[in-house]
Amino acid sequence: MAWFKWKHLILFLLVVALMVWSINVTEFDIRKFSQFNNMIDFLSNWFPFNTSVLPTMLKASLVTLGMAFLGSFVGLLVALPVSLLAAKNTAGPFYGSVRIGLSFVRSIPEIVLGLMFLTIVGPGPFAATIAIIVHNASVLSKLIAELIEAADKGPQEAMKAVGARPLIGALFSVFPQIWPNVLSHYFYRFEVAIRTSLMLGLVGGGGIGQQLFVHFKTFQYSTVAVDVMLIMIIVIVVDFLGSRVRQYVM
Amino acid sequence: MSCNEALLTIENGAVRYQKAESYALDHVTLTFQRGEFVCILGKTGAGKSTFIRTLNGLQALTEGDITYNGRSYQTLDREGLRRQRQKMGMIFQHHQLIPRLTVLQNVYTGLFGSRSTIRNIAGLFNESERQLARDVVEQVELLPHLNKRVDLLSGGQRQRVGIARALAQSPDVFLGDEPVASLDPGTANRIFQLIHRLHEERNLLTVINVHDVKLAKRYASRIVALKDGRVVFDDQPEALTEAIEDMLYES
Numbered sequence: 001m002a003w004f005k006w007k008h009l010i011l012f013l014l015v016v017a018l019m020v021w022s023i024n025v026t027e028f029d030i031r032k033f034s035q036f037n038n039m040i041d042f043l044s045n046w047f048p049f050n051t052s053v054l055p056t057m058l059k060a061s062l063v064t065l066g067m068a069f070l071g072s073f074v075g076l077l078v079a080l081p082v083s084l085l086a087a088k089n090t091a092g093p094f095y096g097s098v099r100i101g102l103s104f105v106r107s108i109p110e111i112v113l114g115l116m117f118l119t120i121v122g123p124g125p126f127a128a129t130i131a132i133i134v135h136n137a138s139v140l141s142k143l144i145a146e147l148i149e150a151a152d153k154g155p156q157e158a159m160k161a162v163g164a165r166p167l168i169g170a171l172f173s174v175f176p177q178i179w180p181n182v183l184s185h186y187f188y189r190f191e192v193a194i195r196t197s198l199m200l201g202l203v204g205g206g207g208i209g210q211q212l213f214v215h216f217k218t219f220q221y222s223t224v225a226v227d228v229m230l231i232m233i234i235v236i237v238v239d240f241l242g243s244r245v246r247q248y249v250m
Numbered sequence: 251m252s253c254n255e256a257l258l259t260i261e262n263g264a265v266r267y268q269k270a271e272s273y274a275l276d277h278v279t280l281t282f283q284r285g286e287f288v289c290i291l292g293k294t295g296a297g298k299s300t301f302i303r304t305l306n307g308l309q310a311l312t313e314g315d316i317t318y319n320g321r322s323y324q325t326l327d328r329e330g331l332r333r334q335r336q337k338m339g340m341i342f343q344h345h346q347l348i349p350r351l352t353v354l355q356n357v358y359t360g361l362f363g364s365r366s367t368i369r370n371i372a373g374l375f376n377e378s379e380r381q382l383a384r385d386v387v388e389q390v391e392l393l394p395h396l397n398k399r400v401d402l403l404s405g406g407q408r409q410r411v412g413i414a415r416a417l418a419q420s421p422d423v424f425l426g427d428e429p430v431a432s433l434d435p436g437t438a439n440r441i442f443q444l445i446h447r448l449h450e451e452r453n454l455l456t457v458i459n460v461h462d463v464k465l466a467k468r469y470a471s472r473i474v475a476l477k478d479g480r481v482v483f484d485d486q487p488e489a490l491t492e493a494i495e496d497m498l499y500e501s
Binding site: 179 | 306308332333334335336338339340342344346347348349350351359360361362363364367370371415416419
């Protein structure tokens with residue numbers, strides 16, 4: 001028992017109990033896969049791909065890409081200054097209220113934000129984009145604020161010592177240090193925003209997500225196949241670009 | 251060239267950190283003149299670092315006062331203190347450069363105190379500022395690395411950038427908080443030599459913490475030794491006997 005204490009055994013039993021409970025509530029049952037044939041039947045309907053819709057769907061996926069990019073990028077632009085007000089070491093008296101405000105906004109699910117903006121500005125990608133901006137601004141503010149708090153204090157002291165004004169000191173001593181991590185967070189949020197814009201498509205937010213939803217509901221599985229393929233391509237391309245940019249910035 | 255007028259004075263200066271039982275700096279009174287090269291000795295925890303940091307107001311005194319260029323820190327608000335610091339170049343143990351920026355960009359940050367926020371953010375430097383930056387990089391012999399990122403330099407080279415940044419402030423005072431403590435003896439000596447040469451050329455007041463007694467004896471014109479936050483020695487290097495050294499570093 002060199003590595004373990006009795007405390008760990010109790011913890012282990014607790015985790016097992018939690019798993020049993022979760023299996024129960026989720027009706028998790030491997031035996032249900034005995035009807036695997038259904039799955040094969042279903043997937044066989046996807047072939048051959050309905051390539052005639054490719055141009056229209058390509059256009060729709062570009063709309064999705066635009067929503068995700070604009071939503072996450074404007075979110076980042078908003079988050080950069082806000083994060084300075086949400087980090088303990090730079091916020092001054094605003095810290096508490098900004099943090100509370102941010103966690104309030106973050107707690108609203110994107111789909112609820114989407115539904116809210118849809119009723120205000122009408123259905124379409126605009127409402128979805130606004131929802132993504134609001135959500136990402138709050139998420140990125142918090143993430144960047146945490147990077148600011150964890151940044152090396154040395155350069156901040158040096159900027160104080162040369163007599164720089166506090167704003168300049170904070171900007172120059174903190175942002176060059178955390179920039180690669182900021183970009184890393186940003187690209188991850190960009191990727192998440194693509195998935196979010198798909199979800200928002202389901203409630204009328206436009207783009208390839210809405211198309212996917214419509215094709216599914218009308219049993220056009222060979223078109224669904226095209227939609228899914230396009231979505232996978234977008235996600236993979238954005239992931240690839242993100243890692244390249246991060247490498248370049250390091 | 252030294253004149254007898256005091257440039258920097260600390261009078262009954264004391265620092266007591268929150269919840270600490272004793273003083274980190276215990277009612278110190280010292281007067282420094284232009285042209286002096288002062289080394290502060292003392293073992294770890296003697297209050298050297300606290301002392302240096304009070305001189306440019308990075309650490310506020312809990313009691314007493316500091317006067318620089320005839321102005322008392324007690325009468326200054328944050329903005330006033332910031333202006334005082336502009337003419338005091340500080341060199342740190344871990345150089346505290348801004349990573350991912352180049353040598354030249356780091357040297358430019360030394361000019362931040364005296365320029366407008368907009369010009370600093372936009373990175374607009376006029377001809378004389380650009381010349382000044384190049385000159386100080388040349389003085390620390392880093393011109394070949396002008397546009398190299400500082401995180402790619404060696405420890406000694408980084409400390410040279412730290413010195414160049416302080417020089418860019420066109421300082422009257424050099425403050426050093428253990429600037430050679432993380433360097434090998436050879437590099438440490440060369441850095442000290444460089445600081446001493448610049449000190450002579452510009453007729454500065456230099457106050458440096460150092461834990462290498464030999465370096466202090468070689469370069470200082472005056473040695474101040476601290477023990478438990480108090481000044482226990484203040485004289486020319488020749489007066490520092492072995493007995494005093496033993497007393498300083500005994501545990």
